[in-house]
Amino acid sequence: MAYTSPTFKVITFFANRDSLIRYIDSKNPGDCHINTYGASSWSFTNTDPSKHIAPNGKFYTIQSDSQ
Numbered sequence: 730m731a732y733t734s735p736t737f738k739v740i741t742f743f744a745n746r747d748s749l750i751r752y753i754d755s756k757n758p759g760d761c762h763i764n765t766y767g768a769s770s771w772s773f774t775n776t777d778p779s780k781h782i783a784p785n786g787k788f789y790t791i792q793s794d795s796q
Contacts, residue, residue: 734781734789742794749791750781757783 731742732749743749781789 731794732791733794734791736789746778746791753781753783753789757785757787759785 731744732746733740733742734749734753741752743752779791781791783789
């Protein structure tokens with residue numbers, strides 16, 4: 730089983746979701762002035778396992794590939 734995002738320009742596969750999230754976050758540093766991890770007046774959350782919001786505010790869809 731592998732994880733990837735169809736949003737990537739170059740499709741890359743990862744052994745687990747956590748590795749993929751760390752990769753996305755390392756490639757998208759910064760602050761978009763939206764608190765995506767804590768409570769705020771915005772409705773952005775990172776609790777859906779099929780989605781991830783990077784620190785700079787970019788949105789990624791995550792897919793599991795069992796091939």
